[in-house]
Amino acid sequence: MEVKLATSYGFCFGVKRAIEIAQKHHNSATMGPLIHNTKEIQRLQKDYNVGLYQNLDEVKKDETVIIRTHGIPKNDLQILKSKDAKVINATCPFVTTPQQIVKKMSSEGYSILIFGDETHPEVKGVKSYAQDDIHVVLEPNELQNISFKYDKIATVAQTTRKKEKYLQIVNELILKNKEVRVFNTICDATFENQDAARELSNEVDIMIVIGGKNSSNTKQLLTIAQENCKDSYLIEDETEIEPNWFLNKKLCGVTAGASTPDWIIQKVVTQIQQY
């Protein structure tokens, strides 16, 4: 069976970078889960002795602590530094950008609006960089409940949010404020995976989507694949493959959700190639 990978799949740039950083720091620990994938975190623990702290109190003097891809709040970073821990920053550069924008705009007298999920670690981190008036919304109608302190608004978005919704929110802001400074901090990675899955599913006989069965971005990939290729299957790893799927098929497309590590993808591809 011939296998063709989507032109874009699996881990994004920031996740890959964080894992490379962790692998270079044996016997360290991450502050919160490095990425949102339990199997990969277990592998780092087993192969590189990279531990996982949930709480700042667990960090000891002179220890090496890796900041997770989503970043951490500014105060937490200061506490880590005050403990004389060796801090290694694996925050995705696309997340550092909104942190720095919020810090600068806030110091220049702008009210800040973040488009994102207030409970997400990334948003908690970005929000912590404001020194003054800061607000978080997920929906345009939430703006009704906000009274901004200043008439100049600066706005950033959580990196994984949809652009269409961000524009709706920004448009509301523009209609009601004299100056709106819009920073497009949305990362294209998720949408690149979706576009690539759409394209690949058009040219293959069967599509395999690898990822968590309750991962929303993986399920979205399956839905997209099924639109063009009715023989599309979602699996978590190579143990779930059924050989009869491949009967009378010539070309198999493969893609993977944003939380699927390459080593799982590689095992799947090797197995399919044997049919």
Add this chain to the structure above:
Amino acid sequence: MEVKLATSYGFCFGVKRAIEIAQKHHNSATMGPLIHNTKEIQRLQKDYNVGLYQNLDEVKKDETVIIRTHGIPKNDLQILKSKDAKVINATCPFVTTPQQIVKKMSSEGYSILIFGDETHPEVKGVKSYAQDDIHVVLEPNELQNISFKYDKIATVAQTTRKKEKYLQIVNELILKNKEVRVFNTICDATFENQDAARELSNEVDIMIVIGGKNSSNTKQLLTIAQENCKDSYLIEDETEIEPNWFLNKKLCGVTAGASTPDWIIQKVVTQIQQY
């Protein structure tokens, strides 16, 4: 006949202000037409000896020159000052704002986009304040032909443009640029007249709309009035009123286009009240 004026009609704040300035400066001249209304300019000439120059060459030393509501290009202003003319600025403050924004943003390294009509005096003036990369568009699809020099864009709008179209243009910019600094410089005056005409036409027996028969904003007022009140008429002045319009009517609503002076409106109202 009882007459009720719309809560907002006729000249906007900037036009009223410019006329007051002109009336305080007998024997002066305006640089270009002070406002877009010939009858009113003739009145200023006749009653206040306020002349009209079309060309900078016509201005003589020590003369008093009034800058029109739409503003003039920066270079023209410098030439006027170099002639030792006494310059009186009747530029609408809502037009001075985008001029100053463009000047500041341009000096801070932003590419500038103006949403407006490149041939309109206001836009010519605003545009002249950029020291570098500046572009003007009327439609979102014109953005395709623009390559901005910088990845930071600042944008302003001609004061009389529609907000919906401005948002379309801004949204395109946001999708393609890291930072878009949006200044909402659109003035509500035109839309306030329209909203007030809509409201008033609901409660009267007859509507009189005063303004130029080829003025687009006046024709828009008539269309809005006719939606609620079938007996709506467009007149340029009191000589066009027909008494039989008012037979069996009790309440007459009156509104006026943005280029209609109060003295014409007053003559119309006085005449209607006599029926």
